[in-house]
Amino acid sequence: MLFAQLANLSHQVAATSARSRKTALLAELFREADAEDVPIVIPYLAGRLPQGRLGIGWKVLDQDVAPAAEPTLAVRDVDARLTEIGGVTGTGSQAERRRLVGELLAAATDVEQRYLFGLLTGEVRQGALDAVAVEGLASATGAPPADVRRAVMLAGSLQTVAQALLADGPPALERFRLTVGRPVLPMLAHSASSVAEAVEKLGACAVEEKLDGIRVQVHRDGPDVRLYTRTLDDITDRLPELTAAALELRGERFILDGEVIAFDETGRPRSFQETAGRVGSRLDVATAAEQVPVSPVFFDALSMDGRDLLDLPFTERHTELARLVPEPMRVRRTLVHGPDDLAEAERFLADTLVRGHEGVVLKALDAAYSAGRRGASWLKVKPVHTLDLVVLAAEWGHGRRTGKLSNLHLGARTADEGFAMLGKTFKGMTDAMLTWQTERLRELAVEEKRWGVTVRPELVVEIAYDGLQRSTRYPAGVTLRFARVIRYREDKSPAEADTVETLLAAHPEVTR
Numbered sequence: 001m002l003f004a005q006l007a008n009l010s011h012q013v014a015a016t017s018a019r020s021r022k023t024a025l026l027a028e029l030f031r032e033a034d035a036e037d038v039p040i041v042i043p044y045l046a047g048r049l050p051q052g053r054l055g056i057g058w059k060v061l062d063q064d065v066a067p068a069a070e071p072t073l074a075v076r077d078v079d080a081r082l083t084e085i086g087g088v089t090g091t092g093s094q095a096e097r098r099r100l101v102g103e104l105l106a107a108a109t110d111v112e113q114r115y116l117f118g119l120l121t122g123e124v125r126q127g128a129l130d131a132v133a134v135e136g137l138a139s140a141t142g143a144p145p146a147d148v149r150r151a152v153m154l155a156g157s158l159q160t161v162a163q164a165l166l167a168d169g170p171p172a173l174e175r176f177r178l179t180v181g182r183p184v185l186p187m188l189a190h191s192a193s194s195v196a197e198a199v200e201k202l203g204a205c206a207v208e209e210k211l212d213g214i215r216v217q218v219h220r221d222g223p224d225v226r227l228y229t230r231t232l233d234d235i236t237d238r239l240p241e242l243t244a245a246a247l248e249l250r251g252e253r254f255i256l257d258g259e260v261i262a263f264d265e266t267g268r269p270r271s272f273q274e275t276a277g278r279v280g281s282r283l284d285v286a287t288a289a290e291q292v293p294v295s296p297v298f299f300d301a302l303s304m305d306g307r308d309l310l311d312l313p314f315t316e317r318h319t320e321l322a323r324l325v326p327e328p329m330r331v332r333r334t335l336v337h338g339p340d341d342l343a344e345a346e347r348f349l350a351d352t353l354v355r356g357h358e359g360v361v362l363k364a365l366d367a368a369y370s371a372g373r374r375g376a377s378w379l380k381v382k383p384v385h386t387l388d389l390v391v392l393a394a395e396w397g398h399g400r401r402t403g404k405l406s407n408l409h410l411g412a413r414t415a416d417e418g419f420a421m422l423g424k425t426f427k428g429m430t431d432a433m434l435t436w437q438t439e440r441l442r443e444l445a446v447e448e449k450r451w452g453v454t455v456r457p458e459l460v461v462e463i464a465y466d467g468l469q470r471s472t473r474y475p476a477g478v479t480l481r482f483a484r485v486i487r488y489r490e491d492k493s494p495a496e497a498d499t500v501e502t503l504l505a506a507h508p509e510v511t512r
């Protein structure tokens with residue numbers, strides 16, 4: 001497929017707000033695309049580069065190159081060239097990247113050049129496009145949309161399903177069943193501002209402790225155990241004590257969902273940094289396991305003895321979990337029947353906080369497991385307000401922080417797939433974080449200003465704040481009070497950042 005076709009289509013999709021028109025355009029694209037183009041076309045359409053970081057900043061892009069008269073670039077050529085550019089390292093790499101980008105731009109027509117700029121600066125990001133792409137794909141191949149959606153959920157990747165469907169037609173969907181050894185994206189939670197609000201919304205629900213560890217999915221097939229993160233990375237080799245724990249359970253084939261966390265000798269949780277450091281370290285696992293041993297704490301069962309439990313209600317999945325997993329290895333929970341039991345839910349939250357945990361997750365008793373979704377039937381309640389925001393720019397620091405990029409400009413997602421700045425913060429950063437973010441933000445810089453840099457909106461940072469206040473200086477009409485950095489969330493993409501809409505909905509006191 002020609003890159004020009006993709007550039008034109010992306011432009012047309014962005015120009016229409018009608019979902020049916022977007023779907024029709026994408027269906028047309030899928031009818032014409034080769035199955036091998038799909039792994040490139042789908043991320044490009046959403047504005048994501050499959051290569052991730054390319055090291056292309058403003059200094060590389062700021063060149064005036066005459067466009068080609070005729071489109072000749074194939075989608076796969078462009079992708080191969082970008083991979084090559086991303087692989088340039090060592091001294092003089094910036095100049096070399098600039099030369100290669102110049103060559104690519106010279107081969108591109110005017111429309112293609114503009115699309116490339118958009119892709120490389122992160123401006124054509126269209127996060128919501130994946131859902132429309134599922135419908136377009138269904139329409140192009142004649143597969144029922146619900147079946148395509150379930151396959152994507154289980155495969156954890158639209159690209160994989162699209163490729164199979166385009167190559168083999170609807171029967172290919174059979175391949176995407178829940179299978180031990182093949183991880184699925186975990187179900188996520190929405191936020192509620194209080195236990196009362198959550199119980200009001202859910203009715204009969206389980207209130208579970210929310211442990212501040214790392215999400216883990218444990219697959220066991222006889223003697224084989226595999227462990228996966230929420231982004232589906234295989235971390236089996238890093239956590240031998242989890243494999244041992246899974247082998248001790250009296251079941252042969254299962255998939256469990258839970259949290260891995262480090263406790264101290266009194267049973268209180270150690271800091272998140274300690275757990276995350278342990279889960280992140282691949283080197284000298286034996287020493288790390290001695291210094292920071294971790295434990296699994298399970299809260300869901302997705303598959304048992306070859307039976308797929310995803311569509312069962314929470315209560316039944318939990319019964320299966322309780323049959324397999326002994327109590328200390330399960331999250332603590334209490335049941336409430338509705339608003340009349342509010343006191344019980346509040347007491348459980350208070351007790352959980354005293355024991356050193358972050359908060360609670362309330363789960364509707366009748367809800368299925370929606371893999372890969374932020375289901376409305378799981379609501380988390382934490383006493384400290386936190387948001388996942390995207391860094392839009394950063395200012396050079398002063399005094400002790402001279403030479404470091406310090407004050408961050410923070411953005412939330414908007415309905416039109418852009419970002420609205422909510423405020424700035426330089427608080428809460430450790431020295432290590434400052435050094436790290438300076439390096440990372442310089443790589444992401446698209447423009448250098450006297451005061452700092454503006455960056456590709458890629459880095460997600462978790463921010464604590466005390467509340468919202470109205471402000472005419474910021475585009476959403478509000479700004480954060482006492483925003484401070486908790487940690488970077490490299491496991492999250494900007495498409496998973498919080499939206500202005502949910503933020504405003506969480507603060508009726510300001511928006512009323």
Ligand SMILES: Nc1ncnc2c1ncn2[C@@H]1O[C@H](COP(=O)(O)OP(=O)(O)OP(=O)(O)O)[C@@H](O)[C@H]1O
Pocket residue numbers: 186187188189190208209210211212213214215230259299331361380
């Ligand atoms: N009992 C529990 N049930 C579900 N998730 C839990 C539980 N205890 C801890 N967690 C963790 O909380 C996360 C759910 O919160 P959410 O889906 O909002 O993800 P998140 O944005 O990473 O959350 P946060 O930033 O609040 O940790 C899960 O991914 C899991 O790691």
